[in-house]
Amino acid sequence: MDNSVFGTLMYGLLKEASRRSFSEFLETWGISEEEYAEIKKHLQETYGIKLYL
Numbered sequence: 001m002d003n004s005v006f007g008t009l010m011y012g013l014l015k016e017a018s019r020r021s022f023s024e025f026l027e028t029w030g031i032s033e034e035e036y037a038e039i040k041k042h043l044q045e046t047y048g049i050k051l052y053l
Helices: 003-017 022-028 033-047
Strands: none
Touching: 003 022, 003 033, 022 033
16 A cells, blocks of 8 residues: 555545534544544554544
């Protein structure tokens, strides 16, 4: 997998998700703030992808 392409995808998804309310986006998908923090940490540590939100 190309990490830069994956990073670009994640950036686009987060940008779209934050247009209204990122908190509401997480709630809609049943993801808590704590779970998102774990996901964010995993992506950084495993793939070197730093999410901006």
